[in-house]
Amino acid sequence: MxxxxxxxxxxxxxxxxxxxxxxxxxxxxxxxxxxxxxxxxxxxxxxxxxxxxxxxxxxxxxxxxxxxxxxxxxxxxxxxxxxxxxxxxxxxxxxxxxxxxxxxxxxxxxxxxxxxxxxxxxxxxxxxxxxxxxxxxxxxxxxxxxxxxxxxxxxxxxxxxxxxxxxxxxxxxxxxxxxxITTKKKKSQRNLHLLQEEYQNPGHSPWIEYHLASEFYRNQDYGIAFTYINESILGFLLQGLKPPAILYRLKYGILYETNSIDGACSSIEKALLLYPDYVELHFIKGLMLFYKEEYSDALDSFEKCLKLGENHSEYLIMKGSGSFNALHYKESCLSKLNSTKI
The missing domain is CATH 3.90.550.10 (Spore Coat Polysaccharide Biosynthesis Protein SpsA; Chain A)
Structure with a gap:
């Protein structure tokens, strides 16, 4: 052959x-x-x-x-x-x-x-x-x-x-x-320039708003990033499409980074109804619950992460979300729960 x-x-x-x-x-x-x-x-x-x-x-x-x-x-x-x-x-x-x-x-x-x-x-x-x-x-x-x-x-x-x-x-x-590398090559400035050019084109893909949100997120401009990620989600919905899982990962990552925990804990459940096997969403949910000192519920989330693991080719997954990082937080939850019993 x-x-x-x-x-x-x-x-x-x-x-x-x-x-x-x-x-x-x-x-x-x-x-x-x-x-x-x-x-x-x-x-x-x-x-x-x-x-x-x-x-x-x-x-x-x-x-x-x-x-x-x-x-x-x-x-x-x-x-x-x-x-x-x-x-x-x-x-x-x-x-x-x-x-x-x-x-x-x-x-x-x-x-x-x-x-x-x-x-x-x-x-x-x-x-x-x-x-x-x-x-x-x-x-x-x-x-x-x-x-x-x-x-x-x-x-x-x-x-x-x-x-x-x-x-x-x-x-x-x-x-x-x-x-x-990104600093040396000024990648963020280049990317934002090209994305904002594409953003001006009528009928552009809602992926453009997602990528804009990602760039602003990496630059820690969380307010602008949050505006764009919501625009992206809405853009997919207006086309009659289910927004990709990665959009919800970024949205709830922004809310966690900005300590906007209370509303996010309830609304992330809607994203999990769409993507129940996405380990990243369960991990972010666990982080939010841990921050709120709701250790029993957080423990459930991190155990779910370990059960799901990281071998899911359809998703973007951070290394550790279904393994060592989830295990670390699971152990932290158990430690917190045990200390409250003493």
Whole structure:
């Protein structure tokens, strides 16, 4: 059986700090490296040339999807893998990826992204959250990227129901949310600029409000973040859609951070009716109850978290919410309850 070929497609600009780690993680797996350069003036392109990458200069137009689609138009592989320079594939799983795409009849594969957070490198393994994204898809099926920022690949609308998606458990490690990196690259300013441009477009997706809320949340501008997350939830409802679980996670995370506990404790139950198996919502509920010194009810929430665990590919999950952090709070609840009996 002939092995399928993979094209790696990337957008880069001044990525000398990370790009070699990224290319090393895939160069034995992929058959071609498509690099769309939007104006590097450091050693990025020199490093790419070491790996025999095909480099295409591209005039940046404040639109990530357009740049991604330019790269797709240059790719010749049977499959497209897309990464950012501050990511790397888990190399120990490369053979699993090749075996999977050789056998699957799916056209789009969702892969776990391990997003690390914290102040500085090196990363701490426990400071991470997981989210599955469509990162590997068949070429020549008309897949294109959409959205100015936080772009995502989709099939042509009229063809979408024809194609199957599956989950491929080959992790991608992402370092771009480490504070020293976001500060150095001024990511927040760039993201807010692009998101606010998209926000002005009539008919934009309610995901734009979610991403605006996320940026303001990371900047600790909780009031603005709360306004946008409510706009996002309303936007999905007005389209007749159930708001994604991640929106409620952010909403109640904001309420917890701002000590707006009393009303949130009752209203989070409505979100849990929509997503009863979402460990993050149970964890936030537990934190709120713990803050209110309602330790028995908090204990129930943390035990629910441990029962649910963290292996849910449809949700964004913070590492520890269904394991060590939930266990820590469970033990704290038991300690508090025992101390009240003495």
């Amino acid at each position: 002939q092995m399928p070929s993979i094209s790696l497609c990337m957008i880069v600009k001044n990525e000398e700090e990370f790009i070699e780690r990224c290319l090393k993680s895939v160069h034995e797996l992929v058959h071609e490296l498509i690099i769309v350069d939007t104006g590097s003036n450091d050693r990025t392109l020199e490093i790419c040339k070491k790996y025999n990458a095909a480099i295409y200069p591209y005039q940046w137009g404040d639109h990530f999807a357009d740049a991604r689609n330019f790269g797709l138009s240059r790719a010749n592989g049977d499959w497209i893998l897309w990464l950012d320079a501050d990511e790397e594939l888990e190399t120990s799983k490369s053979q699993l990826m090749m075996d999977f795409i050789t056998q699957t009849d799916a056209s789009m594969l969702f892969m776990p992204i391990i997003n690390y957070y914290g102040d500085t490198l090196p990363v701490k393994q426990e400071q991470a959250y997981y989210y599955h994204q469509p990162r590997l898809f068949r070429n020549n099926l008309g897949v294109k990227f959409y959205n100015r920022i936080h772009e995502t690949p989709n099939f042509p609308e009229q063809e979408d129901s024809r194609y199957k998606s599956e989950t491929l458990e080959v992790p991608i490690h992402h370092y771009g949310y480490i504070k020293e």
